[in-house]
Amino acid sequence: MKTKINPLIIITGLVIGIAAVVLALNGNPKNMGFCIACFIRDIAGTTKLHSAAPVQYFRPEIVGIVLGSLIAALASGEWRAKAGSSPALRFALGAMVMIGALIFLGCPLRMVIRMGGGDLNAFVGLIGFAVGILIGVVFLKKGFGLKRNYDTTNLDGFVLPIVLVVLFVAFYLAWPVLTQYVADVKANVEGAKNAAPFAISTAGPGSMHAPIIIALIAGLIVGALAQKSRMCMVGGIRDIVMFKNFNLILGFVAVFVAVLVGNIIFGGQGNVVKLNFSMQSQPVAHSDGLWNFLGMMIVGWGSCLLGGCPLRQLILTGEGNGDSAITVLGMLVGAAFAHNFGLAGGADPGLKEGVYTAYSFAKSNPNVPVVVVCIIIALLVISITNLKSEEK
Amino acid sequence: MLKKELKLIITFYTSSEAMATERVCKDNGIKGALISAPRNLTADCGISYAAEVADKEKIEGLLKDKKIEYEKILEMEV
Numbered sequence: 001m002k003t004k005i006n007p008l009i010i011i012t013g014l015v016i017g018i019a020a021v022v023l024a025l026n027g028n029p030k031n032m033g034f035c036i037a038c039f040i041r042d043i044a045g046t047t048k049l050h051s052a053a054p055v056q057y058f059r060p061e062i063v064g065i066v067l068g069s070l071i072a073a074l075a076s077g078e079w080r081a082k083a084g085s086s087p088a089l090r091f092a093l094g095a096m097v098m099i100g101a102l103i104f105l106g107c108p109l110r111m112v113i114r115m116g117g118g119d120l121n122a123f124v125g126l127i128g129f130a131v132g133i134l135i136g137v138v139f140l141k142k143g144f145g146l147k148r149n150y151d152t153t154n155l156d157g158f159v160l161p162i163v164l165v166v167l168f169v170a171f172y173l174a175w176p177v178l179t180q181y182v183a184d185v186k187a188n189v190e191g192a193k194n195a196a197p198f199a200i201s202t203a204g205p206g207s208m209h210a211p212i213i214i215a216l217i218a219g220l221i222v223g224a225l226a227q228k229s230r231m232c233m234v235g236g237i238r239d240i241v242m243f244k245n246f247n248l249i250l251g252f253v254a255v256f257v258a259v260l261v262g263n264i265i266f267g268g269q270g271n272v273v274k275l276n277f278s279m280q281s282q283p284v285a286h287s288d289g290l291w292n293f294l295g296m297m298i299v300g301w302g303s304c305l306l307g308g309c310p311l312r313q314l315i316l317t318g319e320g321n322g323d324s325a326i327t328v329l330g331m332l333v334g335a336a337f338a339h340n341f342g343l344a345g346g347a348d349p350g351l352k353e354g355v356y357t358a359y360s361f362a363k364s365n366p367n368v369p370v371v372v373v374c375i376i377i378a379l380l381v382i383s384i385t386n387l388k389s390e391e392k
Numbered sequence: 393m394l395k396k397e398l399k400l401i402i403t404f405y406t407s408s409e410a411m412a413t414e415r416v417c418k419d420n421g422i423k424g425a426l427i428s429a430p431r432n433l434t435a436d437c438g439i440s441y442a443a444e445v446a447d448k449e450k451i452e453g454l455l456k457d458k459k460i461e462y463e464k465i466l467e468m469e470v
């Protein structure tokens with residue numbers, strides 16, 4: 001069957017790429033205009049699920065994406081509350097995907113955004129991501145499947161969107177207190193204290209953000225478009241391998257092109273990167289090929305078993321899918337675990353006195369090899385034990 | 393623009409049911425293929441099976457015999 005191209009997928013990819021550049025132009029971290037994993041990690045930080053000071057902020061983009069999807073799905077009659085598909089396994093898979101993403105330092109979307117900035121480490125990540133998806137496809141072809149879902153109460157489908165909105169409103173109400181605290185810390189005011197219930201970064205990626213309203217609107221637009229087009233970074237590669245269908249991958253390519261062009265035009269302004277094809281000196285990235293590869297392999301494999309990338313899980317959550325909501329909660333807890341147990345990678349320190357220093361997993365994350373092996377074994381066990389019985 | 397054809401489309405709750413359908417149809421000489429679910433259909437697993445409309449009854453019978461659960465079976469242009 002030949003591929004029928006849906007122009008909306010290309011438009012969605014271009015809009016996501018443009019939004020990523022606009023957000024970086026307005027303050028989001030470099031090569032991180034959009035990153036589902038990083039932003040969920042920041043939300044885990046601001047809600048004090050972890051205490052990594054540089055990554056604590058309630059990212060409006062996440063709230064916007066879920067609400068954008070919800071509004072688009074409701075408007076077109078596609079919203080349907082359903083749940084019950086192997087929830088505990090989905091929670092665990094969500095956590096594992098997040099840990100893999102934070103070892104690499106980015107979700108599949110940020111991987112493409114990094115590629116558009118010339119970060120060659122992201123190309124290594126792409127190879128790992130593709131290998132992970134291929135492993136997942138092997139099991140899909142052998143009959144892998146999590147159990148089916150069922151219709152549930154409407155409230156079930158609204159739970160996570162409501163929780164996100166309530167927390168976001170609370171964060172917004174605390175915003176004057178938080179900004180005063182950040183200003184006090186930056187001015188070295190003695191005894192500066194954060195009296196708000198949320199944590200906030202005063203330095204590092206969490207302290208870099210576009211104005212709330214711009215971030216929220218960008219999220220809403222991306223959420224609505226991704227709901228309509230079924231944008232999925234995993235689905236793109238999966239569909240090529242399984243059906244020779246190139247529709248979804250065009251969204252992936254469009255994000256890359258839009259970010260590449262945006263970086264060429266706006267490079268150096270705000271936090272938009274100047275195009276630099278290199279493995280070294282890349283923002284919020286490390287140059288350890290092994291962990292870039294394995295981190296994204298876990299993301300690809302786990303997301304393939306889940307049926308969608310982290311962005312897609314947010315979109316499905318907006319569509320009323322309780323299983324994806326559980327997956328997102330798994331990602332939230334996975335992000336907290338990644339920081340609480342020292343699994344998240346860090347950026348290369350870079351040039352110091354003329355010598356380039358790379359980030360060292362051996363020094364900073366001694367538990368990563370054991371945890372990665374455990375996750376790979378867990379993915380294998382989940383893949384094998386969920387093969388349709390007659391095909392085992 | 394590719395010309396649209398009228399096809400029999402079957403959607404599933406899980407990808408394993410889609411795979412099983414493809415195998416059963418192949419074993420019984422029915423022409424068809426797994427496809428990414430059309431945008432205007434909501435397939436939970438994102439995968440559907442496309443076959444010739446003329447094979448509808450035969451496929452329905454096979455799915456029933458093999459106890460393969462599907463979500464929808466319909467004729468549409470893809």
